Amino acid sequence: MEKKEKSFEEKLTRLNExxxxxxxxxxxxxxxxxxxxxxxxxIKELETTLKDAEKKIGQLNEIKK
Numbered sequence: 001m002e003k004k005e006k007s008f009e010e011k012l013t014r015l016n017e018x019x020x021x022x023x024x025x026x027x028x029x030x031x032x033x034x035x036x037x038x039x040x041x042x043i044k045e046l047e048t049t050l051k052d053a054e055k056k057i058g059q060l061n062e063i064k065k
Contacts, residue, residue, distance in 0.1 A: 008049050015042045 006014070018039045022032060 008046065011042050011046055011049075015039055015046070018042070 018035050021027070022035055022039075027035070
């Protein structure tokens with residue numbers, strides 16, 4: 001079965017959950033590292049999505065001129 005790509009909003013929600021958990025809970029180091037790695041991966045994906053959107057907006061603005 002094919003895995004559905006999560007939306008930008010779903011990824012951002014998950015990142016916020018990770019940040020809240022790390023900031024507000026005492027976690028074993030292994031779990032903290034796992035969450036840190038997941039959070040970093042999400043940040044990279046979100047940044048890529050935002051950069052792509054910014055590029056598309058720039059292209060659309062150029063077409064309008």
